[in-house]
Amino acid sequence: MTGPTGDFGPIRATYRLQFHKDFTFRDALALVPYFAELGVSHLYASPVMEARPGSTHGYDIVDHNRLNPEIGTEAEFRALVEALHARGMGLILDFVPNHMGVGGRDNAWWLDVLEWGQESPYAAYFDINWEAARADLTGRVLLPVLGDQYGVILEKGEIALRFDPAEGSFSAWYYDHRFPISPRTYPRILEEGGAPLDSLTAAFTELQGVSDGRVHEQAAELKRRLAREAAEPEVEAALASAVAAFTGTPERPASFLRLHRLLQEQAYRLAYWRVAAEEINYRRFFNINDLAGLRMELPELFEATHRLAFAMVERGDIQGLRIDHIDGLFDPGAYCDALQARFDGRLFVLVEKILARYETLPDWPIAGSTGYDFVNQVLELFVDGSGERPMTRLYRRLTGRDENFDEVLYACKKRIMQVNLASEMNVLARRFHRLSMSEWRTRDFTLNGMLAALEEVIAAFPVYRTYVSERGATAEDHRYLDWALAQAKKRWRGADLTILDFLHQVLSGALTGHSNPAAVLRTAMQFQQITGPVMAKSFEDTAFYRYFRLLALNEVGGDPRRFGISVGAFHRLMQDRARSWPRAMVTTATHDTKRGEDARLRIALLSELPREWGQRVMMWLRLNRRHRSAIGDEPVPDRNVEYLFYQTLVGCWPAELMPDDAEGVKAVAERVGAYMIKAVREGKQESGWSNPNTAYEAGLQRFVEHVLDASRPNPFLADFHGFLARLLQAAAVASLAQLALKLTVPGIPDIYQGGELWDLSLVDPDNRRPVDWERRRRLLSEVGAARLADLRGNAQDGREKLFLTHRLLGLRARHPELFAAGDYEPLEVEGEPHADRLCAFARRHGDTTIAVVVPRLTYALYRGGAPDWGATQIVLPAGRRWRSALDARDLKRHDLGGHDLDGHDPDGDGRLRAAELFENFPVAVLVSGEAAA
Secondary structure (H helix, E strand, O other): OEEOOEEOOOOOOEEEEOOEOOEOHHHHHHHHHHHHHHOOOEEEEOOOEEEOOOOOOOOOEEEEEEEOOOOOOHHHHHHHHHHHHHOOOEEEEEEOOOEEEOOOOOOHHHHHHHHHHHHOOOHHHEOEOOOOOOHHHOOOEEEEEEOOOHHHHHHOOOOEEEEEOOOOEEEEEEOOEEEEOOHHHHHHHHHHHOHHHHHHHHHHHHHHHOOOOHHHHHHHHHHHHHHHHOOOHHHHHHHHHHHHOOOOEOOEHHHHHHHHHHHHOOOEEEEEHHHHHHHOOEOEEOOEEEEEEEOOOOHHHHHHHHHHHHHHHHHOOOOEEEEOOHHHOOOHHHHHHHHHHHOOOOOEEEEOOOOOOOOOOOOOOOOEEOOHHHHHHHHHOOOOHHHHHHHHHHHHHHHOOOOOHHHHHHHHHHHHHHHHOHHHHHHHHHHHHHHHHOOOOOOOOOHHHHHHHHHHHHHOOOOOOOOOEOOEOOHHHHHHHHHHHHHHHHHOOOOOOHHHHHHHHHHHOOOOOOOOHHHHHHHHHHHHHHHHHHHHHHHHOOHHHOOOOOHHHOOOOOOOOOOOOOHHHHHHHHHHHHHHOOOOEEOOOOOOOOEOHHHHHHHHHHHHOHHHHHHHHHHHHHHOHHHOEEEOOEEEOOHHHHHHHHHHHHHHOOOOOOOOOHHHHHHHHHHHHHHHHHHHHHHOOOOOOOOOOHHHHHHHHHHHHHHOOOOOOOHHHHHHHHHHHHHHHHHHHHHHHHHHHHOOOOOEEEEEOOOOOOOOOEOOOHHHOOOOHHHHHHHHHHHOOOOHHHHOOOHHHOHHHHHHHHHHHHHHHHOHHHHHHOOOEEOOEEOOOOHHHEEEEEEEEOOEEEEEEEEOOHHHHHOOOOOOOOOOEEEOOOOOOEEEOOOOOEOOEEOOOOOEEOOOOOOOOOEEEHHHHOOOOOOEEEEEHHHHO
16 A cells, blocks of 8 residues: 555555553564465554553553553564564554543543643543532542442541652552542641641642643642652651541541541542442443543544554554544544545545444545454355244244344343443433523423433434534434434323424434524534444343344344345445445454354354254253252243353354363363353343342353363263264355455455464453464464365364465465455356355456355255255356466366366356365365466
């Protein structure tokens, strides 16, 4: 790509790396030769700016303009960049504009806000509601960090005042949390130290009369003076005495009165962490208290947070940005415009955006999304639509649950709004209520009525958010708003529907004649920042852990209501991708996906055998009945959770693991046990993160351990392994087909770390386990020059997947323009018995064409061993010589009469038999033109 970063070749394919203290720049540097040999053009790095100490993901940024010291130094980063450039490779960086990590003692901006409140130069940077409804929060920030009620923690002496002699400052501390004391209140402390501190007390008292920006400079100078004088023994002793005056004695509540009064004068209120859901007054990343939302729409904040990233682009250190959580921003389109304005529209930008199946990516100046749409589009190709009704009947029979996913999702949205995000909803309702109160036509709407109306509208919202802005509302915005309001009216139990009409007008920009149109627009845009978190927490993080008809469909960006797509529908999606977003990312696994790409396809196979699967599950329910426990009349686990367990086991069981391998099975039990606890907490029915049901979780853990106990004869393990063995070949073929599609359809393919071998991981933290790099390097050296025949008999170690990855990335490297700009042409497949089980297409650019043919719905194909393709044929573009990109052999084609046509015949117009095509490998990529010469 030639752009603001120089020319390091096109972005052909990326490899995602998760940096943290146990995987650093130096570790990545050592692997550059491996990545180069594998064939990727760019590394795709998780955030590398300074995050909270110990962060395993890097999204809790505390300083956007400093590299994370746990990951490496500037010199080590430079060494990595130079090593990449030396091999013609580059770097894409994950950037976090929506929020910062707060709490603790690491974020200088946040600490300054706590110290100075609204006087802080950084106060406007954070999305704080300084006009909270509670009188004790007006002009203050609620800090829900305490492990118990404030009074309990205070009287235990767990909040302590300390003096920092190096900084000359006072702070209250609660374990690792620092709460700076305002210099305006230092006199209250210093006067307790007596005569040695009188001069300092008087000097700090003078700050009371300073109201402009000079107060920060004067306070800083006074702190420096305090630090200097603190070195004098007499002053040091007086300061210790002053601090001691604010140190209470447990069991003597009155002894904490001084400290309490001091804390009451600060720009924050310390609180029990449980009050956050209802009373927190700063926007969070979802419901995570220690991730505070930023007002990135402010130009000065945009410049302040992007200095290092822009410098990296300008130096050529990075070739593009992946923007995290774009939907959290006040105006995502304007943000993307601002990024491109800095580089004359030439910056490669991807955005993390989850699209509904009927939604299109907004027309922003970006290369596209990070590929969650493709994750699910390609998955659905391997889900048998004819299995939907029997799988639905099976699920209802097994679990006794009749609700459909729409009903589950509606209940989850209500729960999230009323519990997890209640504070955000309360703030939003008050904003809309103030807006309605400002005009006589709408002033009779009540606050409670406004909250109820907003809940109904958001519960019906069909997408993560709309994008109404100063530029107005698009037709797509209107369509989603119209739908949500229509559904809300159907459910509305109030006597008056006009409150919903009012919301509709505000949200669509149709409220005319209002005295404050700017406030109307801002309120509508603030609404848009709430719908995304509600959807994410209810859809992905709650409903996905309650509804298990086919677990493979419960994927980020997916929709459990959509049960497979046809080959024709897949082709139309890829043609649209070629036209509209040819440089968007295509991926099959990320750090956020619910399960590994190969685990997902294993579970998808169950859609092809609903009857046999149902029979097996019914047997397992009986075999494992004795391992269930009970809490009252409720079984642990119930059948719904147990069904989740069996599907999970199908996905994650290692292919090479035998049921009598006690240690190996124990390792699986540990992974699955941790997953099941996370799953029930996310589901928020049997247990939860805020209120863990320890008795239920202990019973569930025992169930998993006993069911997966290989230390003794175990009929379940024997039967389960026998069932899984019948799926393994079909699952491996489906995975290779999925990989071939990812590496050849329009877009830039990404490989999640370690995913070049079989990926049977579960949701994080399971998918962030250490990668065995040495094993991958060794296997790559073996498959680099391997023949297809060399791969036979070694399917379990993943070398087939690595071989295909290496070959197709090499093809992309040799023909970058073909994959960057080539068209997408569906190919016709004919003949019995399996024409409907092949997906075939061609991509053409200039004189070079490739044809890709992969099987789908593979269980039926491989159930009896090698498939019998019969007369199934693929119609290839006419008049071309074809050679396999995997083994360089020439392919013969056949005319309608079945006569062989020489592969060198430029006038041939025949069909290629599937039997010949898949003779040596279960997927095929053919090349013609100059590439085949």
